[in-house]
Amino acid sequence: MKKTVLIVLLAGIGSFVFLQKLRAQSNYKKTVDGVNATVNGVHIELEVYDAGTIRVIKYPEGAHFKKNSLAVIKSPDGNIPKKVFKRGNLVILETSALKTTLDRSTGKVSFSKLNNDLLFSERDNGAVFSPDKNADANSYDVKQSFTLDSNEVIYGLGEQQNGRLNQRGQDNLLVQGNGKVSIPFFQSVKGYGIYWDNYSPTRFIDNKAGTSFDSQVGNGIDYYFMKGANGDSVVAQMRFLTGQAPLLPLWVYGYNQSKERYKTQFELLDVVKKYRALHVPLDGIIQDWQYWGTDSNWNAMSFDSIRFPRPKKMIDSVHQLHAHIFIVAWPGFGPKTKQYSEFKKKSMLLNFDTWPPNSGTKVYDVYDPIARDIYWRYLNKGVFSLGSDAWWLDSSEPDHLNEKDSDFNQHTYLGTYRSVRNAFPLEHIKGVYAHQRQTTSKKRVVILTRSAFAGQQRFASNTWSGDVTSSWESFRNQIPAGLNFSLTGLPYWNTDIGGFFANDYVKGGGAKNPAFQELYTRWLQFGTFMPMMRSHGTAIPREIYQFGKKGDRIYDVLEKYIKLRYSLLPYIYSTAWQVTNHSGSFMRALAMDFIKDRNVYNIGGEYMFGKSFLVSPVTEKGAKEQQVYLPVGASWYDFWTGELQKGGQYIHRATPIEIMPLYVRAGSIIPWGPEVQYATEKKWDNLELRIYPGADADFTLYEDENDNYDYEKGLYSEIKFHWNDKAHELTIGKKNGHFPGMLEARKFKIVLVKQDHGSGSNLTMNVDKLVNYNGEKVLIKL
Incomplete structure (x- = not known):
């Protein structure tokens, strides 16, 4: 009798399990945008944004998930052709580019090519929702685990000062800081990218147990998978989701001078005048902090009447000298400012300590659109209306002194500060960009800032790497930091040339200290091939005349590279157009262009600048030569000599202080600009055109009103x-x-580069052919 009951009971249990499986298998539905399903108590949504871009949303069954992304500006596209079908326990969502598979027994989502080659996969039961122990109602600590191939190489995560290009094997708390830009995005050499759309502090872990994002606050898991053929197409997908980068004015691609800080308007103007007298090119001058006076008046957005008695006259004078001026502004306000009083009255201040210490300064609620309106009202009245050209939005992380965990529980317009912490720079920069665009279209917005988040490229943001130290190690770290930043999808990045904290070199003579001169010169050579060339730092002034005079070796090298930057302006501005119009990148990890060459995957000390220049900064003190890897898939011209080298080899290049190894890819066309003192001094009516033979080449010269x-x-x-x-x-x-004002006729001086012909930074004396061009097609035989 007992045996019979047991058999019936087991049969009943088996039927129950079978019915549950049937119920699980049937609990999905096709939607306009993709697929919805519920698996093991977790609601899962797959949304198609384009044929290669899928959004994955997960949250506990019965919970509420609604989100207006701060970074992503696209919506799912229900018109994208797609098929949804079952295969056993799997639901497959297929587009013309991608198969997305949902396992209905474990909730695992995976992504494959149409030929079923696996690109990326979650781990089984990899979604974890833990109770949020903080102040956010109806929120969780959200974690999703993934599986990467053991030898897979990934890039991104923003700007990290770890000296590594490949970001495998990391345990990294992604939270904004001075010198650390945290963006929960990575892309793989396999040809895909992952953007984890969460703004709270997020731990990225990659180890033998798997790869995961774990965010402190979220209503659910929310990420985007982007399939691309290479690094360029993954960047393009990220820009498709989060916005394109507007074109900056031509002048900002020239040379920009700064220091901490010009203490009077007369000191600032004197710098511009000296550059003009020395005939060294300059386009931007930057006014750093305390032009407003005391710390209690911090960021008043008005000029101290004693040290800056006629600010409009100062700005007008800069313009008369054919230069442009950046003015600094911060997100924090001293307790004696009008802004502080207004924000406090309207409960728009965040209550934690920020820079400067012990001043009572508080940051405003950047997440509140009304607060951003107020911020611009003061900035426009006190600064922009005077004619300033560009912004230095400092401390956009922001600085957070005497940090307490409870600081993050206070509420902002969008929820707790913890829940939106990493998006602070995005919202702050957005406010200034949007308001200036509303105010005038005659000046392109230019924003130099210290932090960033996904999508910030659409706000004319140019991020610098923070207050890094003046050391060789710090210098080396900047190159992979900038490359990973660019691979995250944000094209504009730069550093303080020479490093910010130069105190260790002061006793040895400052700018006359041979040790600092070497470091600064090597850093400036690197800066010549950044999206923005800008000198800045504390303790040691960095103007070129601080390093000597014409005829002195260091002075002459600095002048040589500044002038080289201006010769490259037609190439740089045309590359900027590719960035804006075709989702391109300035600083390019070698894997972006040479993905078939595994030797380049972990090279973080070299990069491509645009499509043609291979840059190898000298980052070792006293280096007399440097090993350079020339990738497979191209031949390479030594820029300085014209000597041709084959790819796929390591070479040793002599590196006297005048030389930074620089190579041009065979199959390149480089327009060479005229010698000028500022970017728009001369029209490009007589350009030298350097052709590097050995392969077919294409180049598009872009011009506009600047x-x-x-x-x-x-x-x-x-x-x-x-x-x-x-x-x-x-x-x-x-x-x-x-x-309006474009050239209708011009000359091109054609130079076919070979050894000792068309090489180096000077214009070529004996060109191969002079071509008159009136806008019609011309065929030239060389």
């Missing part, structure tokens, strides 16, 4: 060049487009 938003209305021109290497023919295409 500083307004008419290019968004189609007022610009492009001239396309094509080099047919086999036929030794250069085609200059028909001019495309028009804008």
Whole structure:
């Protein structure tokens, strides 16, 4: 009898389990945007944004999930062709580019190519929702675990000062800080990217147990998978989701001078005058902090009447000298400012200590749109209305002194500070960009800032790497930091040339200290090939004349590279157009262009600048030579000599202080600009055009009015060049487009580069052919 009951009971249990499985298998549905399902008490949504971009949302069954992303500006596209079908216990969502598979027994989501090659996968039962022990109602600590191939290489996570290009094997708390930009995004050499859309402090862990994002606050798991063929297409997918980068004015791609700090308007103007007298190019001068007076008046957005008695006259004088001025502004306000009083009255201040110490300064609630309106009202009245050209938005992490965990529980307009912590720079920079665009379209917005988050590229943001130290180790770390930042999808990045904290070199003579001169010179050579070339620091002034005079070796090298930057402006500005119009990148890890060459995957000390230049900064003190890797897939010209080297080899390049190893990819066309004192001094009516033979080449020369938003209305021109290497023919295409003041006729000086011909930073004396161009197609045989 007992045996019979047991059999019936087991049969009943088996039927129950079977029914549960059937119920689980049937508990999904196709939606306009993709697929919804519930697995083991977790609601899962798959949304199609384009054929290669899928959003994954997970949250506990019965919970509420609604989110307006701060970073992502796209919506799912229900019109994308897709198929949904079952295969056993799997639900497959297929587009023309990607298969997304949901396992209905474990909730695992995986992504494959159409031929079923696996790209990326979650771990089984990898979603974890833990009770949020903080002040956020209806929220969780959210974690998702993934599986990467054992030898897979990944890049990104923002700007990390760990000296590594490959971000495998990390345990990294992603939270904003001075010198650390935290963006929960990575991309793989397998050709995909992952953006984890969460703004709270997030731990990224990669070890033998798996890879995971774990955020302190979230209503659910929310991430985007982006399939791309290479690094460029993954960056393009990220820009598709989070916005394109507007074009900056031509002048900002020149040389910009700063220090901590110019104490009077007369000191600032004297710097610009000295550059002009020395005939050293300069386009930007930067006014750092305390132009407002005392710390209790911190960030008053008005000029101290004693040290800056006529600020509009100062700005006008800078313009008369054909230069432009950045003015600093902070998110914090001293207790004696009008802004502090207004924000406090309206409960728009965050109550924690910020810079400067012991001043009572508080930051405003950047997440509140009304607070951002107020911020701009003061900034416009006190600064922008005087004619300033660009912003230095400092401390945009922001600085957080005497940090207490309870500081993060206070509420902002969008929820607890903890829940939106990492998006502080995004919201702050957004406010200034949006308001300036509303105020005028005659000046392009330029924002230099110390922190960033996903999507910030759409607000004309140029992030610098923070207050790093003046050391060789710090210098070395900046290169992979900038490359990973760029691989995250944000194209504009720079550093304080020479490092910010230079105190260790003061006793040895400051700018006359040979040890600092070497470090600064090598750093400036690197700076010549950043998206923004900017000298800045404390303790030691960095103006070129501080290092000597013309004829002195260090002075001459610094001048040489500043002038090289200006020769490259047609190339740089055209590259900037590719960034804006085709989701391109300035600083390019070698894997972006040479993905088939595994030797480049972990090289963090070299990079491509645009598509043509291979840059290898000298980052070892006293180096007399440097090992340089030339990737497979191209031949390489030594920029300084014109000597041709084959790819796929390590070479040793002599590195006297005048030389930073620099190579140009065979199959490149480089327009060479005129010698100028500022970016717009001369029109590009007589450009030298350097052709590096050995492969076919293409280049598009871009021009517009240099500083307004008419290019968004189609007022610009492009001239396309094509080099047919086999036929030794250069085609200059028909001019495309028009804008007011454009050149109708011009000359091109064609130079076919070879050893000791068309090499180095000076214009070529004996060109190979002079071509008159009136906008019509021209074919030149060389």
